[in-house]
Amino acid sequence: MLKTQRLQTLEQVRAFLDGSDSLGFEVPSREVAYNFISQQLRRFGYIRLGKADKGLIRRYLCRITGLSRAQMTRLITQFRNTGDIRDRRGPPIKPFAKRYTPDDVRLLAKTDAMHGALSGPTMRKLCERAYRVFG
Missing domain, CATH: 1.10.1200 (Non-ribosomal Peptide Synthetase Peptidyl Carrier Protein; Chain A)
Known part of the structure; x- marks a missing residue:
């Protein structure tokens, strides 16, 4: 994952996005990406930002993690509702009954x-x- 501690303000994020078109990023594992997204949303106070700044942060997170805009929207909604992002996939609650042994x-x-x-x-x-x- 990229070290992004230097990006403290929205202006720095905007400059990063403008200058990183040609850079290739390594796609992290799902768990690492979800932790990173949560940290960044907290750090920039995503909930309190205006619409334009939210779009900026969303583009930044999509660029770094390699996730699609739709997936990022789902994760941000989960963050807004629960305060955290976690992998919701898992085994089915009630799997199909086995008919044959x-x-x-x-x-x-x-x-x-x-x-x-x-x-x-x-x-x-x-x-x-x-x-x-x-x-």
Whole structure:
């Protein structure tokens, strides 16, 4: 991540944006980028800024982190609502129920191999008939 402690005022940020068109930035990891964005929003008092200055800070953060304008808007909204930015992705709260066990899958593969890789509907009929006959 870029060392940006020297950028203390909005004028310095504006000058940085005007002069950094040709610079390439290394895209940081998601966690590092989110921490950086939170720090910068706090440091510049983003909530209290006017519309033009907010746009300036938004452009600055997009340039440094490599995130899109839409993604930055979502992160800034999260910062405004919660006071922090965190990764909201995670495992589903209630994942889909598993219908078949790993043993069921192994048996199906074994049956498929014994019958020479039949089509899906034919295999289904075989399994239904086996269930009716053998329980």
